[in-house]
Amino acid sequence: MSEILQVKSITKKFGGLTAVNGVSFGVKEKEILSVIGPNGAGKSTLFKLISSFMKPSDGEVLFNGKRISNQAPHIVARKGVVRTFQETTIFKNMTVKQTVIVAHHLRSKANLWGYFVSTPNARNDEKHFGDSADEILEFLGLSSMANEQASNLPHGHLRALGIAMGLATNPKILLLDEPFAGMNHDETMKAVKMVRDLRKRGLTVLLVEHDMHAVMTISDRIVVLNFGTKIAEGTPEQIQKNPAVIEAYLGHEDKEIGL
Amino acid sequence: MKVKPHTESGLKTWVGLAALVLAMGLFYFGIPALIAQNPEVYSRYYTTLSGIALLSMASAGVWLTFYIGRINIGQGVFCLFGAYISGILVVNYGMNFWYSAIWAGVICSLLSFLIGLPILRLRGVYFAMVTLISTQVATLVVQNLAITKQGRSFALPPPAALTLPGTDIVVIPAFTLEGAAVGFYFAAITLMILTFLGLYRLVNSRIGQLCKSLQQNEELASSLGVNIVWLRLVAYAISCFVGGVAGAFYGAQQANLNVSLFTVQDSVNFLLYCFMGGLNYVVGPLIGTITLRLGWDQLSPTGEYQLAIYALALIILMFILPNGLMSLVEEGKKWFIRPNHRQKLQSMSAQKPVKTVAKSAAKKRPKTAAKTAPKSNKGRK
Numbered sequence: 046m047s048e049i050l051q052v053k054s055i056t057k058k059f060g061g062l063t064a065v066n067g068v069s070f071g072v073k074e075k076e077i078l079s080v081i082g083p084n085g086a087g088k089s090t091l092f093k094l095i096s097s098f099m100k101p102s103d104g105e106v107l108f109n110g111k112r113i114s115n116q117a118p119h120i121v122a123r124k125g126v127v128r129t130f131q132e133t134t135i136f137k138n139m140t141v142k143q144t145v146i147v148a149h150h151l152r153s154k155a156n157l158w159g160y161f162v163s164t165p166n167a168r169n170d171e172k173h174f175g176d177s178a179d180e181i182l183e184f185l186g187l188s189s190m191a192n193e194q195a196s197n198l199p200h201g202h203l204r205a206l207g208i209a210m211g212l213a214t215n216p217k218i219l220l221l222d223e224p225f226a227g228m229n230h231d232e233t234m235k236a237v238k239m240v241r242d243l244r245k246r247g248l249t250v251l252l253v254e255h256d257m258h259a260v261m262t263i264s265d266r267i268v269v270l271n272f273g274t275k276i277a278e279g280t281p282e283q284i285q286k287n288p289a290v291i292e293a294y295l296g297h298e299d300k301e302i303g304l
Numbered sequence: 305m306k307v308k309p310h311t312e313s314g315l316k317t318w319v320g321l322a323a324l325v326l327a328m329g330l331f332y333f334g335i336p337a338l339i340a341q342n343p344e345v346y347s348r349y350y351t352t353l354s355g356i357a358l359l360s361m362a363s364a365g366v367w368l369t370f371y372i373g374r375i376n377i378g379q380g381v382f383c384l385f386g387a388y389i390s391g392i393l394v395v396n397y398g399m400n401f402w403y404s405a406i407w408a409g410v411i412c413s414l415l416s417f418l419i420g421l422p423i424l425r426l427r428g429v430y431f432a433m434v435t436l437i438s439t440q441v442a443t444l445v446v447q448n449l450a451i452t453k454q455g456r457s458f459a460l461p462p463p464a465a466l467t468l469p470g471t472d473i474v475v476i477p478a479f480t481l482e483g484a485a486v487g488f489y490f491a492a493i494t495l496m497i498l499t500f501l502g503l504y505r506l507v508n509s510r511i512g513q514l515c516k517s518l519q520q521n522e523e524l525a526s527s528l529g530v531n532i533v534w535l536r537l538v539a540y541a542i543s544c545f546v547g548g549v550a551g552a553f554y555g556a557q558q559a560n561l562n563v564s565l566f567t568v569q570d571s572v573n574f575l576l577y578c579f580m581g582g583l584n585y586v587v588g589p590l591i592g593t594i595t596l597r598l599g600w601d602q603l604s605p606t607g608e609y610q611l612a613i614y615a616l617a618l619i620i621l622m623f624i625l626p627n628g629l630m631s632l633v634e635e636g637k638k639w640f641i642r643p644n645h646r647q648k649l650q651s652m653s654a655q656k657p658v659k660t661v662a663k664s665a666a667k668k669r670p671k672t673a674a675k676t677a678p679k680s681n682k683g684r685k
């Protein structure tokens with residue numbers, strides 16, 4: 046099966062600290078791949094490298110066989126590699142629906158001048174974005190909050206809004222950084238189902254997550270980072286039994302990770 | 305929050321249109337009629353008001369840079385350059401003033417690309433500082449060039465007639481020395497109205513939403529595919545275009561350019577007009593400019609105390625209305641709101657604390673659940 050994304054011995058140094066150290070792996074189309082590891086292992090940094098929010102110190106990322114590292118983030122987003130933020134990053138003074146409408150930017154047919162004078166293309170865009178935003182909010186269960194200020198949303202819904210923004214860009218690969226953080230069990234299970242539905246829409250999903258139960262349920266494969274280095278890669282079952290992973294997570298205690 | 309968006313926005317449109325018609329009536333007919341009552345005393349107001357109109361236009365440019373999240377204390381640069389570009393084109397190259405004013409805007413926006421590319425990366429106080437210094441640099445440039453006559457007196461003729469290209473049909477008649485003040489008044493208010501209409505359209509179109517996204521979170525906007533560098537440049541170029549055109553007219557109105565036409569003080573004033581008017585409303589800079597300029601003029605009989613009283617008034621105003629004069633509109637809306645709606649609002653704000661508690665509780669929840677208890681890699685060298 047073809048690999049839609051290839052990460053090739055990528056390295057990121059911050060001064061003396063090597064946050065990501067020669068990490069390589071591939072992602073297949075429509076796969077759900079999780080990146081796990083202890084705090085500070087370099088997961089978020091890895092995502093920033095893939096979405097080109099940071100330039101790698103060494104190595105490269107290929108999307109559909111073509112290099113995307115070192116390109117501006119909005120260009121990489123245009124190609125279809127889009128990340129959501131670990132922190133609850135939102136536009137504070139916009140409503141939920143406005144936010145999602147803005148996020149449709151990559152689907153614009155009109156240019157800035159077109160929007161100013163309201164050409165037919167621009168009006169089409171505006172109608173299409175509105176409809177599509179409604180559909181996405183419906184899909185993510187946010188419809189009832191469409192006219193709420195984004196900053197007033199409760200935590201779990203903020204995460205969903207982050208995903209809604211990601212979806213609006215119509216990506217091929219969506220990188221979700223800790224999408225379940227701050228959710229209780231029920232909310233998490235709902236969100237897990239949502240991520241599965243994303244795959245049904247044809248998306249490839251990469252996620253960073255600390256909730257092991259969710260990770261084991263959702264992932265096709267898992268990549269484990271520790272101190273910036275990849276220490277394991279495999280299916281959830283393989284990872285749960287991997288001694289290096291158990292060591293990284295639990296020190297020397299002889300326990301399985303997970304539940 | 306469920307205030308039937310349709311009726312609300314419909315009402316807003318009507319109120320806006322009514323305000324526009326009223327304002328146009330006032331500026332085009334009302335004020336000239338008032339002045340005609342006693343021309344000897346009042347006709348100086350033509351010059352005062354066209355100055356205000358042009359300055360409010362420059363402030364509108366500053367307001368737009370605020371809208372993309374940049375504190376711009378450098379509009380004086382483009383006003384000064386606009387005035388000189390137009391002046392040089394008219395005096396040295398014999399160009400018609402009306403074309404020269406457009407060229408002033410165009411050249412200023414080209415210049416803004418060159419300046420903007422490096423400095424628009426800066427944010428917050430850094431951008432503010434650089435733009436502030438740029439006005440000082442502009443002063444030095446004008447003082448050291450032969451073409452600007454070292455910033456000393458640079459006399460300008462009144463604008464010649466504007467004809468349709470290739471014909472003799474006069475669109476705008478030539479300004480006479482006596483009639484220039486009135487001519488500039490009508491030109492200035494027309495430009496002002498066009499500027500604010502354009503700005504209103506821009507802010508209420510999708511471009512406005514994109515600018516707002518930039519203002520609130522540039523990183524997030526660029527992750528959504530917005531070309532933030534380009535958008536910043538475009539907004540800044542529009543701002544500088546408006547500044548250049550306003551400067552060109554302001555200079556021509558004075559009929560004589562010199563380096564102190566726009567100084568650091570003016571750059572700061574534009575910023576103040578925006579603040580005092582209100583950053584949340586398109587007409588904020590207009591209201592701010594009118595109020596502060598007229599206020600300043602009215603204080604002139606106080607002589608040496610003028611600046612002190614003015615400054616004190618500004619400070620008090622800032623305290624009472626931290627969001628600018630236009631926040632009075634918000635207050636007004638609250639008073640005239642239907643009582644049942646007011647109740648609704650009250651019950652909503654009563655619910656709010658509950659929400660905040662829920663939110664902070666969610667935040668406090670440790671993000672790594674105890675079940676995984678990973679060893680932390682943080683703090684390693």
Ligand SMILES: Nc1ncnc2c1ncn2[C@@H]1O[C@H](COP(=O)(O)OP(=O)(O)OP(=O)(O)O)[C@@H](O)[C@H]1O
Binds near residue numbers: 085087
């Ligand atoms: N911009 C930066 N400058 C300097 N050091 C950084 C920067 N970003 C991250 N780091 C460091 O790199 C290391 C990896 O950080 P990263 O955020 O990628 O970890 P993480 O695996 O996402 O952790 P967490 O689970 O807490 O989110 C950390 O030690 C962090 O302090």
Ligand SMILES: [Mg+2]
Binds near residue numbers: 088089090131
């Ligand atoms: Mg992280």
